[in-house]
Amino acid sequence: MMKQIWNITHYELLHVFKDPILFIIVFITPIFYAGLFGTVYFSSILSNIPLAVVDQDNSTLSRDLRLAFANDHSFKIVPGADSYEAMETGMKDGTVRAGIVIPRDFEQSVKQGTSAQILSVYDASNLIWGFNSRKFIQEVINNFASHYTAEKLAGAGYTEHEIENVMNSVECNVTAWYNPNYSYANYIFMGLMMLVVHQIGLLGVCLAVTREKERNSWLQYIASSIPAWKISLGKCLPYLIANFFNYALLLWVSSRLVHIKIEGNILLMACLGLLYVSTITFAGYIVSIYSSNSLQATRYLMLLSVPLLMLSGYSWPRGYIPDILNSLALLFPSSWMLIGFRMVSIKNASWELLWPTLIALALMAVLTLYLALNFRKERKPENKHSLMVNSGLSYPRKINMLGALRQQLRASRF
Amino acid sequence: MFKTNLMIMRRELGYMWRDRGLRNILLLGPLLGILLFAAIYSAQTITNIPTAIVDLDRSASSRDMAGKMENAPNLKVVSYLQSYEELEESIQQGIIVVGVLIPENFGRDVALHRHTRVLLIIDASNTIFATNASTAVLGVTRTLSAEIGVRTLLAQGMDPIKAKNMYVSLDLKEEGWFNPTLNYAYFLVLALALNIWQQCCSIAASINIIGETGVKSWLQIKAAGFSKIQLFVSKSIIHITVFMVMALLIYFIAFGIFKIPLACKLSTLLLFTLVFTVALHSIGTLMSSIAGNAVDSTRFSMMVALPSFVLSGYTWPIEAMPGFLQPVVWVIPQTWFFQGFNYLSFKNPGWQFMASYFWALIAFALICYSLATVITAWKER
Numbered sequence: 169m170m171k172q173i174w175n176i177t178h179y180e181l182l183h184v185f186k187d188p189i190l191f192i193i194v195f196i197t198p199i200f201y202a203g204l205f206g207t208v209y210f211s212s213i214l215s216n217i218p219l220a221v222v223d224q225d226n227s228t229l230s231r232d233l234r235l236a237f238a239n240d241h242s243f244k245i246v247p248g249a250d251s252y253e254a255m256e257t258g259m260k261d262g263t264v265r266a267g268i269v270i271p272r273d274f275e276q277s278v279k280q281g282t283s284a285q286i287l288s289v290y291d292a293s294n295l296i297w298g299f300n301s302r303k304f305i306q307e308v309i310n311n312f313a314s315h316y317t318a319e320k321l322a323g324a325g326y327t328e329h330e331i332e333n334v335m336n337s338v339e340c341n342v343t344a345w346y347n348p349n350y351s352y353a354n355y356i357f358m359g360l361m362m363l364v365v366h367q368i369g370l371l372g373v374c375l376a377v378t379r380e381k382e383r384n385s386w387l388q389y390i391a392s393s394i395p396a397w398k399i400s401l402g403k404c405l406p407y408l409i410a411n412f413f414n415y416a417l418l419l420w421v422s423s424r425l426v427h428i429k430i431e432g433n434i435l436l437m438a439c440l441g442l443l444y445v446s447t448i449t450f451a452g453y454i455v456s457i458y459s460s461n462s463l464q465a466t467r468y469l470m471l472l473s474v475p476l477l478m479l480s481g482y483s484w485p486r487g488y489i490p491d492i493l494n495s496l497a498l499l500f501p502s503s504w505m506l507i508g509f510r511m512v513s514i515k516n517a518s519w520e521l522l523w524p525t526l527i528a529l530a531l532m533a534v535l536t537l538y539l540a541l542n543f544r545k546e547r548k549p550e551n552k553h554s555l556m557v558n559s560g561l562s563y564p565r566k567i568n569m570l571g572a573l574r575q576q577l578r579a580s581r582f
Numbered sequence: 583m584f585k586t587n588l589m590i591m592r593r594e595l596g597y598m599w600r601d602r603g604l605r606n607i608l609l610l611g612p613l614l615g616i617l618l619f620a621a622i623y624s625a626q627t628i629t630n631i632p633t634a635i636v637d638l639d640r641s642a643s644s645r646d647m648a649g650k651m652e653n654a655p656n657l658k659v660v661s662y663l664q665s666y667e668e669l670e671e672s673i674q675q676g677i678i679v680v681g682v683l684i685p686e687n688f689g690r691d692v693a694l695h696r697h698t699r700v701l702l703i704i705d706a707s708n709t710i711f712a713t714n715a716s717t718a719v720l721g722v723t724r725t726l727s728a729e730i731g732v733r734t735l736l737a738q739g740m741d742p743i744k745a746k747n748m749y750v751s752l753d754l755k756e757e758g759w760f761n762p763t764l765n766y767a768y769f770l771v772l773a774l775a776l777n778i779w780q781q782c783c784s785i786a787a788s789i790n791i792i793g794e795t796g797v798k799s800w801l802q803i804k805a806a807g808f809s810k811i812q813l814f815v816s817k818s819i820i821h822i823t824v825f826m827v828m829a830l831l832i833y834f835i836a837f838g839i840f841k842i843p844l845a846c847k848l849s850t851l852l853l854f855t856l857v858f859t860v861a862l863h864s865i866g867t868l869m870s871s872i873a874g875n876a877v878d879s880t881r882f883s884m885m886v887a888l889p890s891f892v893l894s895g896y897t898w899p900i901e902a903m904p905g906f907l908q909p910v911v912w913v914i915p916q917t918w919f920f921q922g923f924n925y926l927s928f929k930n931p932g933w934q935f936m937a938s939y940f941w942a943l944i945a946f947a948l949i950c951y952s953l954a955t956v957i958t959a960w961k962e963r
Contacts (some may be wrong), residue, residue, distance in 0.1 A: 201889065208892060211902050218901075259759055260931045282744050287752040292758030295769050295927035296897060300867040301711040302756060309754055317731065320748045334738075338730045339699045340723040344706035344716070345673060352898060355709040360892070367888075371881075392623060462877045464603040467785050471611055474777060474891070478622050484766065485655050485711060487632065488625035493618075507676075514707045515674050564919060568749045 172394050176402025182377060184406060194372045194407070198414040199421065201364045205357060206426035212353035214300045220249035220258055220267040227275035229316075233286075236312040238266060242304040252346050259291055266290040266301035278316075296352070304352075346514045347429065354429045358507050358513060359482045361418045363473045366448055366502050368414060370469045373407040373452035378462040390545045397541035404453050404540065411445040432512040436522060440508055445528035447501040450536035457543050482506040504528045586808070590816035597793075598786070598824060603755040607782050612828050614779035616771065616835050623767040628714045630658035633680040634668050637662060641689025647700065650726060651682050656718045669703070679705045680715045695734045721754075760845070760928040768843060770897075772836045772927070773920065779832055780862055780916060781884065783825045787866020788883035789876045790817060791958055796875055810958065818863060825859045826852075845930040854922055854940065861915040861943040864950035871954040871961070890916035896924060915946045 184190050221234045237243050243266070249258045258264030269287035271277075277284035286309070290301035314335065321331045347354045380386035389399050419437065422428040430437075452469070459465035477483065479493060480503040487492055496504040508525035511517035519526075599605055635651060637644050648811050652659045657680055663669050674680040676739070678728065681702040691698035702719050704710035728749040735745035758764050791814065793798055803813065836842045866883050873879035892898070894917040900908055922939035927932050 189881060193881065202911070203888060205892060207907050208899060208903050210904055214899070214902050216901075260929050261935055262925070278752075279747070283753045285755055287755050287757065289757045289759050292761035292764050293769070293924055294897070294899060295761070295764060295766060297899060298758055298761070298764055299710070299717070303713050303717045303720070305756075306717055306724075306754070309752055310720055310724045313728070313749070313752055315730075322599075324748070329962050333695070333697065334731055334734045335727065336699060337695050337734050338727065339697065340702055340726060341699055342702045342704065342719055342723065344704045344712060345710070347706035347709065350706050350709050350712055351718070352709055355707065356898075375877075458957050462878060466877055466880055467603055467607055470785070470880070471607065471778065471781055472890065473888065474958060475615065475618055478619060479656060479765070483708075483710065484622060485628075485708060488628070490624060493621055510707060511674075511676075517674060521675060537743075564899075582603065 172398050173402040173405070176394075176399060177405045180403050181406045183379065184372070184410075187222035190372065190375065193368060194410050195414075198364055198368050198418055202236040202361060202418050202426070205360050206353075206421070209353035209357050210426065212351040212536045213349055214296065214352075216244040217242060217297065217301055217304065218246045218258070218263060218265050219243040220246055220264045222250060222252050222255055222267065222269040224272045224350055225270050225274040229275040229278060230270045232316075233268075233270060233274075236308050236315075240308050241302070242300075243308070255289070259289070262291075263298045264291075266305065286426060302536070351429070353395050353426065354514060355424065356483065358422060358429050358430070358509060359477060359480075361422055361443075363477055363502065365411065365415050365418065365445065365475070367446040367470070367473050369407065369445055370452040370455070370472070371466060372410065373404065373449050374456045374459070374465040374469055375462050376403045376407070376453060377456040378459050378465050382461060394542050396545050400453060400540045400543065404449050407452070408445065408449045411449055415441040415445055430513045432514075432516045433518065436512050436519060437509070439526060440505060440512065440522075440529065443526065444501055444505045445534045446533040447529060447536050450533070450540040451501075453540045453541075454536065457540075476500055476502045477506070479503065480506045484511065496527070501529060501532050504532075510529075537570060587812060587816045590808075590813055591820045594817045595824075598820070604786055608786055608824065608828060611782040612775060612779040612834060613835070616832055619771045619774045620767065620835075620840055621735070623771050626765045626767040627763060628710060628766070629656050629678050631656055631711060631715045631718065632660045632677065633657045633682065634661045634663050634669055634672055634678040635659055635682045635684070636664070636666060637684045638686045639688040640686050643689035643692045644684045644753040647684055647688070647726070647893070648682070650722055652716050654722045660885040668770065671891035673703060673705045676705070678783055678872075679708075679711045680719065681914050689881075692730065695737055724752075767840075771840065772832070772842055773838070773891075773896055773923065776829075776920075776923065777831050779825075779828060780858075780890070780919075781887045783859065783862050784866050784883040784887040785880055786825070787821055787863045788869050788873075788879040789823065790863070790867045791954065792873055792876050792879045793870070795958070810962075811955070814867070814958075820869065822859050822863055824857075825863065826856060829855050829859065845928055846926040850930075850936075851923075851926050854926060854936070857940055857947075858922075858941045859921040860913060861919075861946040861950070864954070865915065868954045868957075870948040871957040887916070890914050891920065893917060894920035896920040913931040915943055916923075918942045918946075 184194055198550065219237060221237060223230045227248065233235055234245070238245050246258060246264050249255050249264050249267075251270065253270075255264055255267045259267065267289045269289070270287060273289075274284050274286075288302070288305045288309075290298050290305070292298035317335060318331050321334060322328075326334070344350060367452040377386060380389065418428060419441075455465055479489075479497045481489060481497065483493065489497075504525050508522055508529075511521060511525075591600060594930070598608070633651065635648050637648055648659070648662075651657060660678070661672075663672065668681060669678070669681045669683065673681055680684065681701075681703040683703070685698060685700070688698055688700070690696075702723070704712050704715045731749055732745050736742060736750060741750075761768055794803065794817075802844070833848070833855075837844055837848070865886060868881040870876075870879045874883055893911045893914060895903070900911055900917075900921075903911065918939050922936060925936065925939075
């Protein structure tokens with residue numbers, strides 16, 4: 169029994185190894201994308217944001233404030249961008265991404281105890297620049313204000329201990345959980361990797377049947393006495409193993425080489441991965457069975473990645489996505505996997521929290537497995553009017569549907 | 583000659599229309615894309631970040647503290663929990679993004695000016711939430727520590743004016759330039775739709791040459807004595823026209839229906855899109871001249887098109903990428919397009935600044951078309 173499955177698997181494996189492009193897609197592309205995206209997000213935190221400081225006061229206090237920004241690694245003061253006009257020009261051409269305008273009466277206002285207004289501007293045309301600049305400016309201003317108070321209290325004769333008591337009588341301890349450095353790589357990288365697994369998994373297996381159809385060898389499978397489930401299992405097995413291997417490899421590369429935070433229960437991650445790649449592999453196989461040719465299957469599947477990522481709630485939070493789209497997202501394994509994987513790897517979630525994800529992925533895996541193993545072994549009549557590819561005969565010609573129907577009816581009468 | 587060109591164009595248009603897969607991808611892909619992304623980002627901004635408070639003290643001071651958190655911009659207190667464990671669980675499940683823990687005896691310690699600690703927890707697993715939450719929390723803590731500090735100094739018998747002067751009263755006025763409401767929809771919806779559009783165009787352009795040379799009718803075309811240049815130029819004109827029609831539709835939906843603001847003139851953006859379309863088509867043409875069949879050609883084109891949005895620096899800035907990668911990402915035309923698109927749509931920096939973007943895309947097109955011509959001629963020799 170197993171020999172037939174093994175023979176088909178062996179035959180499919182030969183195809184993968186003999187077709188250099190397919191080999192690259194299945195084995196090289198995942199690692200290539202991991203390396204490429206890993207390099208892109210390697211720094212993971214924005215630093216040295218080009219900052220313009222427009223000091224209209226030019227006082228001791230304003231220079232201290234300028235120094236506070238100069239000493240903060242998050243900012244890099246752009247030389248020459250010291251007037252409002254220069255800041256405006258810099259913001260427009262991208263040489264400046266944030267700016268601080270210290271007003272003329274800054275020191276005087278502070279000494280008089282009246283409120284001194286500082287203008288902070290940031291380039292919100294890219295919200296990653298915008299949000300980070302806003303946060304870093306707040307941090308620098310908070311630190312500056314604390315230092316100012318500490319110095320004043322010291323000047324008034326307070327000891328270090330007394331200063332500590334006054335300033336920290338209520339200590340507000342702000343703690344960022346799960347991703348303490350606000351690393352962008354920890355946030356987005358594994359989402360991209362899960363989509364790489366998704367895309368590569370689909371693109372490999374989606375040719376398993378279409379290739380045979382184009383070579384007219386699918387007929388041999390259909391005509392043979394081998395049951396459908398054995399054919400499917402034999403054809404899917406190499407891709408299933410390769411996809412799981414890629415999943416494990418990407419986790420290893422992400423953790424060890426790109427230094428992405430991957431914690432949590434390994435067994436849980438393995439279970440999630442197994443269910444995810446099984447669903448993808450069998451879904452891709454079903455697409456392959458029902459696609460007329462390789463080109464059509466490839467074209468449609470290639471466009472899935474961006475919409476699936478956005479729909480999953482992985483980047484833009486689910487609470488801000490309309491309910492109908494959230495319900496739609498639940499139909500895709502990527503939505504469950506992306507959120508589930510983040511919960512395990514970043515938040516160290518346990519089996520108790522992950523059981524809905526595991527059940528949903530298991531149901532999808534079983535459903536796709538059932539559909540893949542129980543395809544109908546019948547040859548679809550060749551559609552002579554569809555696009556021929558891979559050195560096929562011709563482009564489609566205009567068809568007379570009515571004429572074709574008449575011909576069919578006439579033929580059936582005889 | 584012009585008549586022949588017209589005939590080839592009509593034939594190409596017919597082929598594109600009758601190829602149902604291609605028709606669906608070109609017509610529906612970008613349109614579904616923009617509608618989907620507009621729906622996803624319909625909330626537009628991150629406000630009302632879910633916040634929970636654990637008040638273990640239940641005193642007037644702790645209620646005052648909780649009130650301050652309730653009034654903080656962008657935070658929304660959605661629940662008052664009973665314990666730290668409940669808070670931890672809610673954050674782990676993603677129900678809560680910001681957690682505030684006010685300890686026991688908080689009111690008594692504040693009254694006696696003893697040291698006490700309020701814990702503010704931010705779930706940083708999603709940095710979009712986290713940076714916004716952190717900014718909101720930092721604003722609250724600055725005001726709060728100043729208020730309590732002044733109160734402590736007053737209690738120690740310091741003169742009220744002197745006590746107030748000890749704390750620098752900084753009023754931080756914030757301005758987000760070019761996108762003042764920090765609107766995610768303005769930033770991402772059109773860019774993501776254009777990303778889908780460029781992927782669809784890459785798929786269509788990648789059969790430009792192999793779609794002819796890879797089928798047996800190529801012998802008939804060669805026997806008919808058509809100039810190859812004439813054939814492919816005519817085909818390319820139709821491809822580029824169709825791509826531009828789709829871009830126009832996307833822009834109509836984005837600017838006409840969703841009212842996404844545009845800093846530059848629409849004509850400038852259209853001209854820039856046209857130049858990019860030509861560059862994009864030239865890459866597809868180059869791939870279709872290299873590949874042995876249409877499937878491989880599509881795969882080659884998509885290997886450039888799929889990661890291009892991430893590499894373009896539209897989201898994660900190019901300046902934050904490693905030094906050696908920064909010049910490399912400019913090798914793909916999508917980087918020039920998405921960077922230029924960002925400047926045009928938000929800043930309109932003027933022709934002098936944008937000229938390099940136009941010339942770079944034109945150079946891409948010239949190089950890729952030339953290479954495609956040489957490769958096709960070499961393969962057909």
